[in-house]
Amino acid sequence: xxxxxxxxxxxxxxxxxxxxxxxxxxxxxxxxxxxxxxxxxxxxxxxxxxxxxxxxxxxxxxxxxxxxxxxxxxxxxxxxxxxxxxxxxxxxxxxxxxxxxxxxxxxxxxxxxxxxxxxxxxxx
Amino acid sequence: xxxxxxxxxxxxxxxxxxxxxxxxxxxxxxxxxxxxxxxxxxxxxxxxxxxxxxxxxxxxxxxxxxxxxxxxxxxxxxxxxxxxxxxxxxxxxxxxxxxxxxxxxxxxxxxx
Numbered sequence: 001x002x003x004x005x006x007x008x009x010x011x012x013x014x015x016x017x018x019x020x021x022x023x024x025x026x027x028x029x030x031x032x033x034x035x036x037x038x039x040x041x042x043x044x045x046x047x048x049x050x051x052x053x054x055x056x057x058x059x060x061x062x063x064x065x066x067x068x069x070x071x072x073x074x075x076x077x078x079x080x081x082x083x084x085x086x087x088x089x090x091x092x093x094x095x096x097x098x099x100x101x102x103x104x105x106x107x108x109x110x111x112x113x114x115x116x117x118x119x120x121x122x123x124x
Numbered sequence: 125x126x127x128x129x130x131x132x133x134x135x136x137x138x139x140x141x142x143x144x145x146x147x148x149x150x151x152x153x154x155x156x157x158x159x160x161x162x163x164x165x166x167x168x169x170x171x172x173x174x175x176x177x178x179x180x181x182x183x184x185x186x187x188x189x190x191x192x193x194x195x196x197x198x199x200x201x202x203x204x205x206x207x208x209x210x211x212x213x214x215x216x217x218x219x220x221x222x223x224x225x226x227x228x229x230x231x232x233x234x235x236x
Binding site: 116 | 174227
């Protein structure tokens with residue numbers, strides 16, 4: 001059974017870089033799309049960006065200047081880096097695997113497997 | 125960005141009764157391939173979100189058939205035919221037509 005585990009510092013200082021890792025066990029990151037989604041405490045979901053295992057990335061324009069998502073197939077890990085953080089970046093960060101569904105000639109990728117999430121607090 | 129608007133934001137329900145959540149997008153979610161790029165997710169208390177419906181009306185694997193999705197263009201509905209106690213949580217619609225994918229504000233479903 002594939003499992004996703006987010007890890008990283010739970011506390012980051014303002015203006016520093018948030019760095020998280022998503023370790024995938026029970027399956028390979030290859031041949032899948034992966035996303036990062038965050039959720040500020042008590043609030044809704046915000047999409048950060050996605051990566052195909054080959055390294056192709058798409059970012060939320062609101063975060064694009066500060067975010068880097070990468071994949072390491074040798075370690076079977078995804079990573080998220082968010083620079084110049086502020087208190088507004090305090091959130092639970094989720095790593096998510098997309099599941100493909102083929103309908104006719106179309107392959108659709110929906111958010112299927114979510115990690116448990118990791119809370120990152122930005123505070124001095 | 126495509127703006128997703130859900131209603132109601134809070135929905136008290138009675139077990140055994142039906143329930144319905146509406147989701148509206150600021151632009152059509154119909155792809156040129158003829159499919160609609162709208163998903164529904166639920167986040168149960170203390171858990172990560174999980175998928176219910178993809179492409180507007182397709183139930184994901186393992187989702188009970190009391191859940192159904194409908195709609196087209198910009199107006200969508202998630203229906204629960206008979207609510208069970210385990211259905212409490214926050215329900216989100218999400219468009220996957222464009223990057224960034226965007227979520228509705230969430231509808232909190234609770235038992236009366």
